[in-house]
Each structure stands twice: as C-alpha cells, then as structure tokens.
Amino acid sequence: MTYVSFPTNKALDFVAIGRLCIDLNANEIHRPMEETMTFTKYVGGSPANITIGMSRLGLRSAFIGKVANDQMGRFITDYLQRNKIETTGVVTDTTGAVTGLAFTEIKSPTDCSILMYRDNAADLKLTPNEVQEELIAQAKVLLISGTALAKSPSREAVFQALNYAKKHGAVIVFDLDYRPYTWTSPEETAVYYNLAAEKCDIILGTREEFDMMECFENNESSNDKVTASKWFNHSAKIVIIKHGKEGSIAYTQDDEGHRAKSFPAKVVKTFGAGDSYAAGFLYGVMQGWTLEKSMEFGSAAACIVISSHSCSDAMPTVNQVEDYIERCNRNEITAS
Ligand SMILES: Nc1ncnc2c1ncn2[C@@H]1O[C@H](COP(=O)(O)OP(=O)(O)O)[C@@H](O)[C@H]1O
Numbered sequence: 001m002t003y004v005s006f007p008t009n010k011a012l013d014f015v016a017i018g019r020l021c022i023d024l025n026a027n028e029i030h031r032p033m034e035e036t037m038t039f040t041k042y043v044g045g046s047p048a049n050i051t052i053g054m055s056r057l058g059l060r061s062a063f064i065g066k067v068a069n070d071q072m073g074r075f076i077t078d079y080l081q082r083n084k085i086e087t088t089g090v091v092t093d094t095t096g097a098v099t100g101l102a103f104t105e106i107k108s109p110t111d112c113s114i115l116m117y118r119d120n121a122a123d124l125k126l127t128p129n130e131v132q133e134e135l136i137a138q139a140k141v142l143l144i145s146g147t148a149l150a151k152s153p154s155r156e157a158v159f160q161a162l163n164y165a166k167k168h169g170a171v172i173v174f175d176l177d178y179r180p181y182t183w184t185s186p187e188e189t190a191v192y193y194n195l196a197a198e199k200c201d202i203i204l205g206t207r208e209e210f211d212m213m214e215c216f217e218n219n220e221s222s223n224d225k226v227t228a229s230k231w232f233n234h235s236a237k238i239v240i241i242k243h244g245k246e247g248s249i250a251y252t253q254d255d256e257g258h259r260a261k262s263f264p265a266k267v268v269k270t271f272g273a274g275d276s277y278a279a280g281f282l283y284g285v286m287q288g289w290t291l292e293k294s295m296e297f298g299s300a301a302a303c304i305v306i307s308s309h310s311c312s313d314a315m316p317t318v319n320q321v322e323d324y325i326e327r328c329n330r331n332e333i334t335a336s
C-alpha cells in the first residue's frame with residue numbers, strides 16, 4: 001500500500017531548510033559537563049544531520065540555510081560539500097551572527113543532555129528572499145524542522161519554503177525538533193508548529209513534542225491515535241509518533257497504526273536517534289517500501305548512530321544499515 005506519492009523527474013531527491021550548527025561532543029563520557037575537559041567537533045543541527053543521513057544513503061540532497069561568515073561557517077559548508085550535498089542554497093551571513101553550538105553531556109547511555117549556545121545564531125537569520133525557489137522546485141521532498149520557526153526572519157523563510165513546495169508539488173516532511181530553550185513559551189511554539197503542520201504530508205515527532213502542540217487542548221492524557229487523526233483533516237498522510245527505546249508508531253489516513261520493529265543497541269549516547277531514524281525512514285518510503293520496512297530501516301539506522309560518538313559523522317550507508325539488521329537477526333548484537 002502506498003501512502004505518499006513522490007514526484008518523478010526531479011533533479012534532487014531531498015532538500016532541507018533550517019539549522020546548520022556545530023556539535024561539540026564530550027570526549028570524556030560518563031561524567032557531567034562540569035568535569036568534561038575536551039570535545040570533538042562535528043557538523044550538527046537536526047535538519048543538517050538528516051540531510052547528511054539522506055546523502056549517505058545515496059539520495060541527491062541539498063540544503064537551504066545560513067552560516068556565519070567565519071571558520072565555523074566554512075567548516076560546515078565544506079563538510080556538506082564533501083558529503084555530496086548541494087550548497088547553493090546555503091548563504092553566508094553578513095551581520096556578524098555566529099554559529100550555534102551544541103555542547104553535549106554524556107553522563108550515561110541513558111542520561112544525556114545538550115547545552116546550547118544560540119545567541120545571535122546565523123541560522124535564524126535566513127530571510128524569505130534568500131530561499132531559492134529553484135532548489136525546492138527541483139526536489140521530490142522538502143523537510144522543515146521546528147526550531148527554524150522560533151524566530152523571524154527564519155520563521156517566514158520556512159513558510160516561504162512551504163509555499164514553494166506546495167507550488168511545485170514536493171512532498172513536505174515536518175520533523176518537529178522542539179528545543180524549548182529557543183522559544184518563549186509552549187503556547188507561542190504551539191501556534192507556529194500547528195500552522196506549519198497543517199501544510200505537511202509527513203509529520204514526525206516524539207510524544208512530548210506532540211503534547212506541546214496540544215497545549216491548548218487541555219487533554220487529560222495523550223493518545224497517539226487521537227493526536228495523529230487530527231492531522232489527517234489537513235494535509236498529512238503519515239504521522240509518526242516516536243517513543244525512544246520503546247519504538248515508534250506510524251499512523252495513516254485509514255486510521256491504521258503501524259508499529260516499528262526495534263533493535264538492540266550498545267548505546268553510547270541518546271541524541272541523534274531521531275535524526276538517523278528520520279533519514280532511514282524517509283529513504284525507505286522513497287524507495288516504495290512498506291511503512292513497516294521503512295520504519296525498521298530507520299530504527300536500525302538510529303541504533304548505529306546512538307552506538308557512535310557523533311550524529312552527523314556516524315550517519316550510515318545502506319550497506320551498513322542492512323548489515324546491522326542482519327547481525328541483529330543473527331543475535332550478534334545485544335543491548336548495552
Ligand atoms: N535506546 C535505544 N535502543 C534502540 N533503539 C533506540 C533507542 N533509542 C531510540 N531508538 C530508536 O530511535 C528512534 C527515535 O528515537 P527517539 O528517542 O524517539 O527520537 P528523538 O531522538 O527525536 O528523541 C526510536 O523510535 C527507536 O527506533
């Protein structure tokens with residue numbers, strides 16, 4: 001059963017808009033940030049990680065965003081190019097804005113947190129007129145990510161990208177990617193998230209992210225099926241609700257819930273799971289696979305990334321994901 005039809009005859013498979021940042025991941029793991037002395041630098045930012053994931057899986061990918069006019073900005077653009085990602089949509093800030101930094105704290109495989117430095121971040125300065133219509137016109141899929149809605153002008157740039165995607169028939173994917181510290185209040189966040197989600201074909205988020213979007217509804221308890229069904233009155237064809245280690249469920253317009261098979265992992269850190277899951281899942285549906293197979297592929301990609309030190313750099317190839325699934329089926333991998 002096909003739930004989403006992707007346009008054909010496009011030069012690009014995938015374009016994402018939003019945050020290009022730096023992850024500084026603690027080298028001394030299993031200790032708090034106060035005691036962490038050294039970090040390894042990687043390209044980061046959830047939509048950047050997903051795009052790197054798509055490119056590693058062999059899809060023709062591009063990015064639309066803004067980087068600082070400094071060494072960090074050049075590091076990011078260069079990394080994208082080395083990963084075969086089209087960067088004509090990545091513009092350089094001219095106002096002295098800086099690159100957002102995410103310092104990661106890895107206290108244990110289950111207790112991880114992120115300390116973000118995002119004052120005057122370049123990615124939030126992207127303006128609507130800097131969004132290249134041509135790039136979106138050429139793409140089968142546009143992915144938007146919630147954090148880019150946090151401030152103007154990046155907020156309007158995302159809505160402009162949504163307009164172009166609608167005009168040119170791209171499938172629109174929304175990764176909710178809710179980072180509370182970028183926002184003033186859950187209510188402010190919910191207003192913009194709901195406006196954007198109405199326009200999207202595939203919505204991916206954790207239970208907590210959907211709860212934030214429902215903050216005006218005074219629900220006594222959250223219910224995945226009820227949450228998902230609301231979006232089918234708008235543009236959505238697939239709504240995925242993620243539950244960390246417990247796996248994920250995809251809902252479709254026929255009200256069916258499709259549960260993902262999950263795999264064991266020797267977890268180093270928890271972050272990066274959602275980004276690699278998104279890349280693996282989207283790769284699968286773009287190949288015309290069933291939802292179950294696509295979700296299984298996403299789950300295995302997530303296991304590879306959470307078993308590694310980085311997010312972006314650890315994004316797997318198709319062979320690596322297939323190999324992981326085979327090793328799990330042979331019981332060669334056990335949970336940490
Ligand atoms: N500890 C874990 N072990 C195995 N798989 C995991 C684990 N944590 C996450 N995953 C996989 O990654 C997917 C996305 O993870 P989740 O934590 O829900 O997203 P996010 O990183 O966006 O919060 C899950 O649905 C699951 O398949």
Ligand SMILES: O=C(O)C[C@@H](O)[C@H](O)C(=O)COP(=O)(O)O
Nearest residue numbers: 044045046271272273274275311
């Ligand atoms: O998104 C960021 O700015 C930080 C990411 O690069 C980071 O590594 C991360 O948090 C990944 O997010 P997740 O996949 O939702 O866990």
